[in-house]
Amino acid sequence: MTAQAKVLVSRQKRRRGNIYDPHCPSRSILEHVTSRWGSLVLLVLMDGTQRFSELARGIGGVSEKMLAQTLQALEADGLLLRKVYPTIPPKVEYSLTKLGCEAALHVRTLTDWVEDHVPDVMAVRSKRQVAAE
Numbered sequence: 498m499t500a501q502a503k504v505l506v507s508r509q510k511r512r513r514g515n516i517y518d519p520h521c522p523s524r525s526i527l528e529h530v531t532s533r534w535g536s537l538v539l540l541v542l543m544d545g546t547q548r549f550s551e552l553a554r555g556i557g558g559v560s561e562k563m564l565a566q567t568l569q570a571l572e573a574d575g576l577l578l579r580k581v582y583p584t585i586p587p588k589v590e591y592s593l594t595k596l597g598c599e600a601a602l603h604v605r606t607l608t609d610w611v612e613d614h615v616p617d618v619m620a621v622r623s624k625r626q627v628a629a630e
Contacts, residue, residue, distance in 0.1 A: 526574055530600050534559050534567040539593070539601040540608060542577060546592040576600055 514523030529535045534556070541547065541555040553564055568591060571577045576597035582588040593601060 529567075529570045529574055530576070530604065532567065534563055535571060536604045536608065538564075538567055538571060538591075539576070539597060539604050542591060542593045542597070543601045543605065546590050548588070548590055552591065571597070 514526075515521045516523045516527060518524075530539065537556045537559070538552060541552055544555075547555065549564070549568075552568075553559060553561065556564070559567075568577065568579065572579050575594055578592050578594050578597075580590045580592070582590070
């Protein structure tokens with residue numbers, strides 16, 4: 498491989514995603530991180546390693562199926578680590594990777610904003626509802 502070809506390959510590996518391109522994988526990553534359950538899994542795991550049942554209790558309202566699918570997607574994206582211990586029954590723990598910690602911090606910023614502005618949003622909703630009646 499020529500030096501010029503190596504530089505091109507290196508640039509392609511470092512190229513940012515393009516969220517507006519329908520074929521860019523950044524869209525599925527964004528979907529996993531910002532989905533209702535994905536965001537909550539990232540936030541709960543910011544407190545440290547947890548087992549499946551602990552995650553389910555910490556999140557509240559998520560079905561086992563949705564939690565399992567969410568964990569698989571986040572693991573496939575490299576945002577969390579699934580560690581299985583060879584015990585009977587098997588013990589499985591989930592924790593954030595370095596990449597997952599970084600994503601979780603951004604999600605935390607957004608969710609903090611949402612929680613801070615719930616009264617404002619609810620006031621607007623209330624005004625719209627009264628005006629519609």
